Amino acid sequence: MSPVKHAVIAAAGLGSRLGHGKPKCLVEIEGVTILAQLLSRLSDVEDVRVVVGFEEKAVMAELKRIRPDAIAVRNPNFRSTTTLHSYAAGAKFLEGDCLFLDGDLLLEPESFRRFIDSCRPNAPRLGITKAKTRDAVYVTIEDEKVTAFDRLGPAEFEWANVAWLPIEFFRNIEDTSVYQHLCRFLPLGSKELVSYEVDTEEDLLQARENAHLFGMNAGA
Amino acid sequence: MIQGNAVQSISRAFLEDDGFIAQGRSAFPVHATGTCYAFDLDGTVTREELLPLIAMELGLETEIALLTRLTMDGMIPFEDSFRLRFALLRTAGLERIQSIVAEVELDPFIAEFIRKNRDRCFVVTGNLDIWIAPLMEKLGCGYFASTAMLDEGRVIGLREVMRKSAPALQLKERFERVIAVGDGFNDIPMFDVADIGVAFQGIHTAPDALVSVSNYVALDGSSLCRLLSTL
Numbered sequence: 001m002s003p004v005k006h007a008v009i010a011a012a013g014l015g016s017r018l019g020h021g022k023p024k025c026l027v028e029i030e031g032v033t034i035l036a037q038l039l040s041r042l043s044d045v046e047d048v049r050v051v052v053g054f055e056e057k058a059v060m061a062e063l064k065r066i067r068p069d070a071i072a073v074r075n076p077n078f079r080s081t082t083t084l085h086s087y088a089a090g091a092k093f094l095e096g097d098c099l100f101l102d103g104d105l106l107l108e109p110e111s112f113r114r115f116i117d118s119c120r121p122n123a124p125r126l127g128i129t130k131a132k133t134r135d136a137v138y139v140t141i142e143d144e145k146v147t148a149f150d151r152l153g154p155a156e157f158e159w160a161n162v163a164w165l166p167i168e169f170f171r172n173i174e175d176t177s178v179y180q181h182l183c184r185f186l187p188l189g190s191k192e193l194v195s196y197e198v199d200t201e202e203d204l205l206q207a208r209e210n211a212h213l214f215g216m217n218a219g220a
Numbered sequence: 221m222i223q224g225n226a227v228q229s230i231s232r233a234f235l236e237d238d239g240f241i242a243q244g245r246s247a248f249p250v251h252a253t254g255t256c257y258a259f260d261l262d263g264t265v266t267r268e269e270l271l272p273l274i275a276m277e278l279g280l281e282t283e284i285a286l287l288t289r290l291t292m293d294g295m296i297p298f299e300d301s302f303r304l305r306f307a308l309l310r311t312a313g314l315e316r317i318q319s320i321v322a323e324v325e326l327d328p329f330i331a332e333f334i335r336k337n338r339d340r341c342f343v344v345t346g347n348l349d350i351w352i353a354p355l356m357e358k359l360g361c362g363y364f365a366s367t368a369m370l371d372e373g374r375v376i377g378l379r380e381v382m383r384k385s386a387p388a389l390q391l392k393e394r395f396e397r398v399i400a401v402g403d404g405f406n407d408i409p410m411f412d413v414a415d416i417g418v419a420f421q422g423i424h425t426a427p428d429a430l431v432s433v434s435n436y437v438a439l440d441g442s443s444l445c446r447l448l449s450t451l
Contacts, residue, residue, distance in 0.1 A: 046446075047446060047450075052437075056431070057428070057431075060421070060437055060439070063439060064421065064439045068439040068440045068443070069439070069440055069442055069443040069446075070439065070443065071436055071437070071438055071439075071443050071446075071447050072436065072437035072438075072439070073435070073436055074431070074434060074435055074436065074437065076432070093450055093451050094450055
């Protein structure tokens with residue numbers, strides 16, 4: 001049985017770099033929202049928590065439509081906090097390990113399945129993917145472990161914004177981004193995923209061109 | 221069906237203990253310890269609103285539906301609305317009302333959670349103590365409710381309409397943490413006092429005002445109880 005019991009999806013942000021005026025998780029690709037696609041990837045995870053903020057009502061309506069057994073965790077300070085705070089809020093009161101994902105990801109089912117299957121208790125690991133997004137957080141890999149993050153690149157891989165981490169990693173957080181916070185825990189295990197993140201219009205275009213990879217109709 | 225004598229004794233318990241009824245074992249430790257759960261009743265623990273059910277008995281569905289909607293939307297205060305609805309519904313007769321209420325469908329997950337955590341679960345409801353007494357006996361937890369004035373087992377009026385901040389404060393004195401669960405406007409004062417608020421959208425969409433003071437939103441009974449067991 002999979003050790004992945006809890007998953008937190010951070011979906012509170014404004015998505016201002018994309019600028020569609022709605023939460024990125026509600027952007028549709030081939031008629032399916034990014035959120036529906038993520039939830040279909042997590043169909044075997046019992047406890048799914050979606051951190052909501054910007055346009056929370058719309059996100060919760062989509063959640064209720066697709067997966068009413070998911071919990072909405074509110075981050076009312078979404079405008080002044082980072083994804084790190086959403087992760088911490090989502091995992092608050094939980095124990096053990098949790099899968100953390102950004103709400104703007106497209107995940108290829110097979111490689112994500114392998115990632116989940118490889119998760120073990122107390123063995124933190126980051127999902128990495130071939131570098132492709134504009135504002136990537138690049139990773140240095142040594143011995144299959146992530147040893148450093150940087151924003152400059154170029155590098156072969158970027159962090160996919162997917163992570164399997166002990167919840168205690170988020171007990172004491174400051175006002176930083178997630179990767180800056182995770183620096184103190186490096187090196188961390190890694191596993192490659194086929195994934196796209198939708199931060200900008202170009203990312204979205206790229207994701208749409210590759211929609212066939214993500215089994216978009218599976219989430220409908 | 222509750223008997224006249226039992227009704228009297230419950231009523232006395234309310235008069236003596238500020239709206240609270242403990243069932244079974246003695247309710248509270250001396251020092252504030254542990255976590256308790258305060259549940260709204262209508263549309264949270266029960267899968268239907270109780271007052272519209274009683275209204276059906278009297279053919280007053282439309283009138284009560286209007287009042288319920290205005291109350292849910294925050295257009296009229298809960299207290300005024302409850303007084304009006306009470307005035308309309310009391311003619312159904314106590315025994316009939318009690319049996320309608322006692323037969324209402326409960327959310328099976330929430331009912332089970334309450335049964336398993338009887339000593340630290342409480343129902344906090346604007347509904348009338350005497351109307352819900354048999355239902356509460358079935359649920360088996362302590363509860364706070366609006367109170368009726370009785371005369372020889374007959375309901376002759378409303379004594380006090382529940383304001384939910386009061387029981388939440390009482391629970392805070394006795395428990396370290398209060399976790400409130402509800403779906404309506406009149407739950408806002410309870411959420412305000414509670415340490416953690418969970419808006420429940422299993423039956424209705426909770427009003428924005430309630431969501432805005434909540435930490436979590438649960439969309440069905442099973443995930444609500446899963447969440448509660450991790451808090």
